[in-house]
Amino acid sequence: MSQSVSYTVDGDISVVTVNNPPVNALSHHVRQGLYDCFTAAAGDDTVATILICDGRTFIAGADITEFGKPPKPPHFSLPLNAIESMSKPVVAAIHGTALGGGLETALCCHYRVGVPSAKVGLPEVHLGLLPGAGGTQRLPRLIGARAAVEAIATGSHIDAATAHAAGVIDALVDEGDLLEGAKTFARKIVSEGATLRKVRDMKEKVTGVDPAIFETARATATKARRGFKAPLSCIACVEAACTLSFEEGMAFERQMFQELHDDIQSSAQQHIFFAERAASKVDDMPNDVELLDITRVGVIGAGTMGGGIAMNFANAGIPVTLLEMNQEVLDKGLGVVRSNYERTAKKGRLSDAQVEERMGLITATLNYEDLTDVDMIIEAVYENIDVKKEIFGKLDEVARAGCILATNTSTLDVDEIAAVTRRPEMVIGTHFFSPANVMKLLEIVRGEKT
Incomplete structure (x- = not known):
């Protein structure tokens, strides 16, 4: 097992816990740990598995320290496939933020619960990219094309109440009681004989979608983000989720992702992202400096x-x-x-x-x-x-x-x-x-x- 991901059993429920401070990013050892732990959970005699994170947040996205470097194995698809192919229900327990690859991980789980303060989102567009691990294909199957285009092409965060109403989160549990709430939810769906809800197999909300949704979205994005390629690629991928099979949509998403990844716009937007983070750090200022309140x-x-x-x-x-x-x-x-x-x-x-x-x-x-x-x-x-x-x-x-x-x-x-x-x-x-x-x-x- 990875040092940043652990696997435990609590009676009839197995628990996979990510602990990779500060934001539980999807570092290579986390990806490996997820694969190892879900492989182990697949072979035990528990009735369901919980995916939860220690610290202040759920998986908050990719490991930005790996940006621009040769990729380290395993590929992200390996743990995602291990989660989605589980023969027992997998419940993602979300607190803090589930962003980017974090939300894509949760979308591969069969169910999702969250605390009221949680937020989810796919903000890759701000880096000149799009969600490259199925986010553009799975999210529309849960919340519909119009809402998915809005969320993905703008990279906006969705609060827990909105996510619950839209179907991204299946149940809200009490703050401070996430793990027990997730276990209670898991036992409930098992006792009710609930089926494994694979988002990839859902078709209702991506069937018969009005093409005008995408034309309107393109016009809006062209006006609001003039010259930017990523929003239009995001819209194209959501449209593909509504016109192609899941497998074909995934292939299209990978193609669009690679094109954006190799484009100078993405490099420039990532440079801005890192530059803004660096600008907030003053080299000679102690970490324990007391900030002054600015109220007026x-x-x-x-x-x-x-x-x-x-x-x-x-x-x-x-x-x-x-x-x-x-x-x-x-x-x-x-x-x-x-x-x-x-x-x-x-x-x-x-x-x-x-x-x-x-x-x-x-x-x-x-x-x-x-x-x-x-x-x-x-x-x-x-x-x-x-x-x-x-x-x-x-x-x-x-x-x-x-x-x-x-x-x-x-x-x-x-x-x-x-x-x-x-x-x-x-x-x-x-x-x-x-x-x-x-x-x-x-x-x-x-x-x-x-």
Whole structure:
């Protein structure tokens, strides 16, 4: 047996447990361990087998440390086939997230239970890929073509309640009682004489599907993700699930996966994925550093940049106090923010209620005294060192102790700005890229005393 996968027997139920911290990724030793343990479970005299994971989550996907390296055996299909071909019911017990290969593993089980906080999904499209182990063929057989296209082509996560209603999860069990709940479920279906529900054999939801579903999905994806190949390939694979046999659909999925895998788009999207992860790690920052709570933010300047920064925080649900020196400029800035939100609503990306909710998080003011209770203040005025130093001198007088004072400057000396305050250790550069409410990139500049 693998060190990361164990096999135990509890009376009439066998349990296969994955323990590969931190997210139980499908490393080569996990794949081997799954195959070995299910091979062992196939030969015992138990009536059902539970697949469960230790730690904070179910199998959360592929092992990203193996990306771009020569593949290590066994191939993922080996354990999946071992699970699906079991002659007794296999129940996946899901907590945390079952993503990518994790959900594909669960779809090879005959039944799935989960806790209410669990989420499932097939997010490979964000890496320029598609689910390559049957996800595009099995998921439509459970939830139908329209829902499968939405889930796979967008890579969105599905919460447990929605997954339960759609049929991905067969039963919800109490938080903190997953294993016992899964055993109870397994014994119940065995006592009721339930058949082995192989998703691959389900045909009802992939038969007689309206082709317009796929045409509409392609038009939507072409508009929303212009130039990206993976969403269209995902749609094509779901369509294949509705027009071809399971075996033919799997072959088509493998072909589409390989084409995307070999394409430069996938390489680029994976580079971005790893770069974003690396950007969140500061080399000289201890792991035990205490984070400051940011519950309310102040932004100085209601121009294009300041308004965009305010939207950025409102989008995250953080209240913003937006300060300007002139009422006319302030009103104009708020008008631009509202028009940006309303334009997004017209595209169907926000509801009217969400527009009002986000506008309600932005409080306009002409008074520095209204910034006394915020946790962070970001200055976003034009690039003039004297103006910025004057602003930071005022902020030093009104901001509470412990408040972060940030400048959005792209070229000026953060240390020179910090020097006008009595708290240079709380001054930092936060260089947002325009439009700040859209661009993810944020350059953080530490001063000498930050």
